[in-house]
Amino acid sequence: MKYVYITFLWAAYCALHSYLISIGFTSFLTRRLKQYYAFFRIFYIVFSTALLIPLINYSSQLDTQIIIVDGLTLSIVRKVLTAGSLVIFFWAFFFDYDSLSFFGIRQILNFRKTTEAHPPELKRNGLLGVMRHPMYFALIIFLWSQTYRMVDIVVNSVLTLYVIIGTILEERKLLLEFGDVYKKYQMEVPMLIPFVKSGR
Secondary structure, three states: OHHHHHHHHHHHHHHHHHHHOOHHHHHHHHHHHHHHHHHHHHHHHHHHHHHHHHHHHHHHOOOOOEOOOOOHHHHHHHHHHHHHHHHHHHHHHHHHOOHHHHOOHHHHHOOOOOOOOOOOOOOOOHHHHOOOOHHHHHHHHHHOOOOOEHHHHHHHHHHHHHHHHHHHHHHHHHHHHHOHHHHHHHHHOOOOOOOOOOOO
C-alpha cells in the first residue's frame, strides 16, 4: 500500500509541475499578469523546489533495504553512467541552454525594458545537434544509475514516464513557437536517444 501512496504523491507532483508550465495555464497568466508575468518563472522554480524537497525526503525514508545488490562490475558501470549523465546535464544546461532564462533571472532583468522583438532562434549547437532534449536524456540515465530499493524503482518509473510525457508536450510547444523550422529539426535530430535515425 505504501508504494501505491508514494506513486500517487509523485504522480500528483508531476501533474502539478506540468500543469503550471502548460500552454493553457501560462497563456492565461500572460493575459492576467501582463508584464508581471516576467516574475512567474522564478516563482515556478522556487515553488517546485519547495514541494520537491520534502517529497524526496519522505521517499528516502520509506525504504532502506536494497533489493538489487551490485558487484564490482555493476558498481563501476553505475558510477560511470552517473558521472556521464551529470556531465551531459550540466554541459547542456550551461552551454546549450540559457540558464538565466531557466531560472527566470533574465525575465526579471528585462522587466519593463522596451526591447525590439526578435523572432525566436532555434539552437542546434553542441549536444542539441545530437539529441533534441539532452537534459531529459541525462536525467533518465541518472535516475536508473542510483540505488535499487523498491521505492527507487517505483519513483524512477513514475519520473521516467513523466519525462517522456513532458518531452512530448514540450515538443508541441516548440512546434507552435518555431513552426516548420522545428519540424525539420525533428526530422534530422532524435528526440531523446542519441545517434538513432529520427525520421517522422
